[in-house]
Amino acid sequence: MLRILLALSLLGLAVPPAAAAVVWRNYSYFSVSGKTLDELMIELSIRGPQVRSTGQRHPGATKLQFNTRLGYTEGGGKCWISAATATIKARIILPRWKDRRKAGRELRIYWDALAADIKRHEEGHVVIAKNYASQLEKELAALPRQDSCKPVAQQAELQIEKVLEQYRKESERFDRVESASFDRRMQSLYQYRLERIESGRLPEP
Template sequence: MCDPPKINSVASATAVAQGRQRGNMMKRSLLCALMLACSALPAGTANLVKTYSYFSIGGRTLDDIGSQLTKLGPRVKSTGMRHPGATQMAFTTRVSYAERSNSCAIADADVTVKVKVILPEWRRPRKADAGVRLFWDTLSADIKRHEDRHVEIAKNHAGELEDALKATHPRKTCQEAKAKAAEISAAILAKHDRAQMQFDRVETINFESRILRLLRYRMKRIENGRLPG
């Protein structure tokens, strides 16, 4: 589960100069190969700053653990409820502009996503039941996977935003260029929010079947000696 992102925007004015370089046929071939390779890479090179924090829970039984998660889990603003894990995020966009005599263009754009992932940590009793340990190991791994996916969704959209800003055509004035940048940012961040909510909906629907499948998989690995029992 993720909290709605905070959005910060920083703009500055710069001048950009470009030069041209001659190349022979081999260089053009290498350039084409490089472009093909780059086209297979994920869009955007947005910066990601990620930290983790943990809250402790106790309990000997599954019911105990469930109650502790409900009582002590982080409260998510979008739902007003406590959850087993949460991801808080903030987007910061820095845009520079190149102003000419009759136009103004976005010279560069840099998007940074700062996220804080909050996860549970079980204070495992010394003689905890093996079945409870197995369930907890499965559940906690799934919670971390879920929150890390929220981070991936945020980073992907930050990269998309960065690319979209850089690809914007020049405007007559810098005021118009800034307005267009704000419009693009609002649209892509709204798309990001929808993607996060859709992910949560799908995960909620599939929770029970997913946990049972993961439990069976973990039990099989224990039986095969690939995981400690």
């Protein structure tokens, strides 16, 4: 799950073009307790981060801030965007289990699979965001030249909103697909991890 913020910096100076959108990650954790799977699931539903878009708590969350810097150039009676740089600040919130040492082996294995899946899911939101940020950079740089910078800036704002909306829809689709396959995925991940532990390819939890 995610929350999106947008910061837009419109510069009259040229800035170096970026090869790809830059992502800054920050991780934070919340604690859960429990000695059974049911207890852990209840804790996740109570203590997990609340996502504003759904009003619900989730086992993990990603809060994203998009920062867009535009460089303008004027010449020959025209104005255009000479550089567009998108930066993403991602705060990823993940669970941390306090009662691991007191729990049974099967639950420890299941938790390791679950925690890894939660992190993979949240990182998936960041990957989607980076892809759309890179797309945004290209589309902003390709905007047509205008007689002054004001209409260029207006076009840029519209383009930013368009791409962000595309990102929101793709991220929501990602959540739906992941949610629908959760039970099947967790069963497979648990079995895979168990087999690797029993074959000696992973240490005992």
